Amino acid sequence: MTSERTLILVKPDGIQRGLGGEVISRLEKRGLRLAGAKLLTADISLAEAHYAEHKGKPFYEGLIAFITSGPILALVIEGERAVEIARQTMGSTDPAKAESGTIRGDYGLTVGRNLVHGSDSPTRAIEEIDLWFNNSELVTYSQSIEEWLIES
Secondary structure: OOEEEEEEEEOHHHHHOOOHHHHHHHHHHOOOEEEEEEEEOOOHHHHHHHOHHHOOOOOHHHHHHHHOOOOEEEEEEEEEOHHHHHHHHHOOOOOOOOOOOOHHHHHOOEOOEOOEEEOOOHHHHHHHHHHHOOHHHOOOOOOHHHHHOOOO
């Protein structure tokens, strides 16, 4: 397996509820590494670029208003099957359908306030990371624990 990266956003509701550290902790406990992190408030142009695929849909304007309404913790997480593992850790987009033990299953109530965003494919992850981070803001490193996580 080849290591991959994914973008995770702790959305304004997650930050307001003090869950940024919890999100990082759960991803790290799964064996993924933090490769980049920054706290920011997204401007409209960044939000529109990120959610361009939803333009014209009934929920688009509300989505843009919400994602720009407060601070976001933008993360780049890396490791074996990072996209798949991160999405499992976050749980279903609809918190009412998310399994207990997932971030959304444990802390979320509604789709519109589901705490986190995660890239849905390795290809989309590359595109999203390029939107939110400059290459100089990302770090590559290994951890000695990896030999206990990944079979050679």
